[in-house]
Amino acid sequence: MTNTTAAVPHQSHRSVQRINPSTWNSGFRYDQAQLRPMPKQLLTLAGQGPVSVDGELLHAGDVAGQLAAAFANVEELLALGGMDLGDVLSMTAYTTDVDGALAGYGAIIARLDAAGATPPATLVGVTQLAIPGMQVEITVSAGR
Secondary structure, three states, X not given: OOOXXXXXXXXXXXXXXXXXXXXXXXXXXXXXXXXXXXXXXXXXXXXXXXXXOOOOEOOOOOHHHHXXXXXXXXXXXXXXXXXXXXXEEEEEEEEOOHHHHHHOOHHHHHHHHHHOOOOOEEEEEOOOOOOOOOOEEEEEEEEO
């Protein structure tokens, strides 16, 4: 395993040192670690699921659709907090269907690619989420 560390400018012109001792994770658009300057502001999000503004479950039985909807909710909260995907310090996705989440992860990859973001991320398999039928929940911490 060789250390392939690279400093990459962030959209807001801050330096992010991306730390990846291997490259297997690059297909999922996340870094194994990142070193950033200490943020002046920290935005923490509660778990975001695939729910409408009324709290109704969206895309029942469709993991890819749920991933896209949950991630859209994450992006909306980031924007309301004056941040974007480039400010995400870490991301955790919880799912009741790991295979389905991996198969549908392209919805997240496309959005991360558009933002040039590769936040450290973790996918966690769980037996149940808060709303019956919910298969995905995503939480992030962001800083600027």
